[in-house]
Amino acid sequence: MSNIESVLNETRVFPPPEAMVKQANVSGMAAYKAMCDEAERDFEGFWARLARENLLWSKPFTKTLDESGAPFYKWFHDGELNASYNCLDRHLKTQPDKVAIIFEADDGKVTKVTYKELYHRVCQFANGLKSLGIKQGERVLVYMPMSIEAVVAMQACARIGATHSVVFGGFSAKSLQERIIDAGAIAVICADGQFRGGKEIPLKPAVDEALAMGGCESIRDVVVYKRSGSPVAMNAPRDKWWHDVTQGQAQDCEPTWVNAEHPLFILYTSGSTGKPKGVQHSTGGFLLQAMLTMKWVFDYKPTDVFWCTADVGWVTGHTYIAYGPLAVGATEVVFEGVPTYPDAGRFWKMIQDHKVNVFYTAPTAIRSLIKAGGDLPKKYDLSSLRILGTVGEPINPEAWMWYHETVGGSRCPIVDTWWQTETGGHMITPLPGVTPLVPGSCTLALPGIMAAIVDETGQDVPNGQGGLLVIKRPWPSMIRTIWGDPERYKKSYFPEELGGKLYLAGDGSLRDKETGYFRIVGRIDDVLNVSGHRLGTMEIESALVANSRLVAEAAVVGRPDDMTGEAVVAFVVLKGHRPTGDEAKALAKELRDWVAKEIGPIAKPKEIRFGDNLPKTRSGKIMRRLLRAIARGEEITQDISTLENPAILDQLKQTL
Ligand code: PRX
Numbered sequence: 001m002s003n004i005e006s007v008l009n010e011t012r013v014f015p016p017p018e019a020m021v022k023q024a025n026v027s028g029m030a031a032y033k034a035m036c037d038e039a040e041r042d043f044e045g046f047w048a049r050l051a052r053e054n055l056l057w058s059k060p061f062t063k064t065l066d067e068s069g070a071p072f073y074k075w076f077h078d079g080e081l082n083a084s085y086n087c088l089d090r091h092l093k094t095q096p097d098k099v100a101i102i103f104e105a106d107d108g109k110v111t112k113v114t115y116k117e118l119y120h121r122v123c124q125f126a127n128g129l130k131s132l133g134i135k136q137g138e139r140v141l142v143y144m145p146m147s148i149e150a151v152v153a154m155q156a157c158a159r160i161g162a163t164h165s166v167v168f169g170g171f172s173a174k175s176l177q178e179r180i181i182d183a184g185a186i187a188v189i190c191a192d193g194q195f196r197g198g199k200e201i202p203l204k205p206a207v208d209e210a211l212a213m214g215g216c217e218s219i220r221d222v223v224v225y226k227r228s229g230s231p232v233a234m235n236a237p238r239d240k241w242w243h244d245v246t247q248g249q250a251q252d253c254e255p256t257w258v259n260a261e262h263p264l265f266i267l268y269t270s271g272s273t274g275k276p277k278g279v280q281h282s283t284g285g286f287l288l289q290a291m292l293t294m295k296w297v298f299d300y301k302p303t304d305v306f307w308c309t310a311d312v313g314w315v316t317g318h319t320y321i322a323y324g325p326l327a328v329g330a331t332e333v334v335f336e337g338v339p340t341y342p343d344a345g346r347f348w349k350m351i352q353d354h355k356v357n358v359f360y361t362a363p364t365a366i367r368s369l370i371k372a373g374g375d376l377p378k379k380y381d382l383s384s385l386r387i388l389g390t391v392g393e394p395i396n397p398e399a400w401m402w403y404h405e406t407v408g409g410s411r412c413p414i415v416d417t418w419w420q421t422e423t424g425g426h427m428i429t430p431l432p433g434v435t436p437l438v439p440g441s442c443t444l445a446l447p448g449i450m451a452a453i454v455d456e457t458g459q460d461v462p463n464g465q466g467g468l469l470v471i472k473r474p475w476p477s478m479i480r481t482i483w484g485d486p487e488r489y490k491k492s493y494f495p496e497e498l499g500g501k502l503y504l505a506g507d508g509s510l511r512d513k514e515t516g517y518f519r520i521v522g523r524i525d526d527v528l529n530v531s532g533h534r535l536g537t538m539e540i541e542s543a544l545v546a547n548s549r550l551v552a553e554a555a556v557v558g559r560p561d562d563m564t565g566e567a568v569v570a571f572v573v574l575k576g577h578r579p580t581g582d583e584a585k586a587l588a589k590e591l592r593d594w595v596a597k598e599i600g601p602i603a604k605p606k607e608i609r610f611g612d613n614l615p616k617t618r619s620g621k622i623m624r625r626l627l628r629a630i631a632r633g634e635e636i637t638q639d640i641s642t643l644e645n646p647a648i649l650d651q652l653k654q655t656l
Pocket of ligand 1 (some may be wrong): 227269276315317390391393394395416418419420421422440453468505507520522529532533534
């Protein structure tokens with residue numbers, strides 16, 4: 001913990017523009033404080049009021065929070081609702097012809113669907129899923145490109161009470177297989193392929209490969225949306241085309257009313273062990289936070305065009321593409337491609353073309369766009385923008401300033417939103433009409449979110465001192481359990497060392513002495529954040545070691561990287577001799593490709609170094625902190641007297 005200290009000494013402060021404060025849904029600090037006070041005074045009453053005001057219940061709840069099974073908390077649990085009904089049906093009378101989704105394909109083709117059309121498409125597909133015999137509570141794996149159909153697939157599952165588990169299209173067949181098995185999925189919804197950056201990337205072959213690996217016998221159906229039109233193998237009767245499944249289906253589908261605690265989705269994310277965790281979310285609590293944060297943090301206005309650039313394969317794409325924007329009735333942009341194609345002005349051109357008002361992206365995208373064309377935003381009319389957002393990792397003040405000035409014309413507040421797959425929605429973030437901004441700080445917790453910083457024993461630490469970020473009270477959109485592994489849920493998030501009652505976020509943080517603003521310093525566990533994506537070092541180690549032909553042992557650590565935030569460095573001991581020169585380069589390439597196949601290209605080590613051994617203590621424990629220092633090119637100042645094989649350090653210092 002001693003190394004958790006302020007890495008920034010930022011003194012610039014940007015108060016919210018007067019005009020923004022006046023019109024904001026949460027207007028001014030006093031309004032924010034009043035909500036925080038309400039939550040302090042009457043915690044359950046606060047959440048009950050919001051849940052009643054925002055969600056449509058088929059059966060109203062009578063009990064707000066059930067803590068009897070803590071830390072397995074239940075919210076609104078005798079109430080019933082349907083997420084898809086809350087996102088679509090509620091708008092049918094009020095705004096059927098409003099555009100719900102503006103879809104821009106990789107090649108620039110734009111397709112729009114209204115709320116009424118989206119409703120019909122979801123209903124038809126939901127009826128199609130029902131015709132396949134898919135039932136409430138069954139798990140459906142979604143492996144789709146960014147598309148209207150990806151949203152339709154998720155909403156259709158929600159409509160019939162099936163639990164979706166979306167797997168990012170960049171994950172490999174092996175990752176897909178592991179998730180199918182862990183979730184016990186009974187169907188896969190995928191596309192033949194997708195287009196990104198002018199290239200066609202196949203998807204269906206990865207599904208075939210995953211299912212051929214074995215263990216996936218639970219899968220009864222594979223529904224394939226025709227996107228690329230390239231020939232794919234269709235394995236009858238298992239595989240069916242999306243258009244055949246929807247053919248002739250009714251355009252209305254009575255929603256399946258589910259309990260508020262019904263699992264809306266499972267989303268896999270990395271933790272400190274080799275096995276990804278299936279984060280299980282609820283229906284009522286999740287949807288509530290999605291709606292509230294659309295209103296509070298993105299200051300949703302009915303005339304807004306909202307654009308979240310995340311992929312639906314990540315939690316950001318769940319909360320701020322598939323559910324939140326639709327629940328509040330927004331018009332949102334969904335983009336298939338990449339920010340640098342056909343050139344690094346793509347985002348800015350799209351903001352101009354679609355008159356985007358609220359734009360939400362990742363610091364890593366901002367940094368890469370600065371590098372690829374820092375002046376490009378000036379070529380476009382970005383005057384429609386009123387709020388900018390970031391998520392996924394701390395934003396460095398230089399990137400923040402560029403985003404603020406060059407993209408936002410110095411007039412748009414930036415909401416630096418801290419949250420996680422497990423939290424379901426924003427937790428610590430500025431509000432655009434409330435919070436004076438400090439570059440690099442996610443500022444203050446939302447009303448009702450009891451965030452704090454504690455030491456290793458769970459005691460509060462004073463402002464200015466680093467510690468562990470925790471949430472002291474449950475909140476509606478929190479993770480409910482790790483699918484199939486409640487013990488791991490308890491151990492990971494409510495550890496006994498902290499008293500068993502605090503939610504441990506896994507981030508190191510500190511609060512400013514005067515303002516109490518939070519700053520996130522980085523993960524405290526073996527999880528890396530590469531381009532805003534969470535990667536477990538153990539996961540990459542297991543992937544490397546799974547190459548039993550080549551690899552004897554491997555250790556993976558992170559090091560800071562200007563572009564991706566952190567980069568993966570792998571230290572590998574091969575079976576046989578330690579390679580050098582061209583042989584080492586060829587083997588490093590082979591292993592990088594291997595990791596891409598085992599997990600996905602995002603997990604590829606940036607650097608691989610070979611040694612005859614890894615630095616170990618006499619008891620055989622790998623000394624990772626030494627490897628971290630080596631990966632960073634730092635002098636080794638640590639005590640190495642317990643090291644069994646000090647000579648190995650010189651070998652590992654050598655780059656290829
Ligand atoms: O370390 C924090 C970082 O991303 C982690 C959560 O990753 P994931 O579950 O993949 O969700 C990302 C999208 C919500 C956190 O534990 N993180 C996320 N947002 C921020 C952040 N770090 C600093 N500032 C943020 N705004």
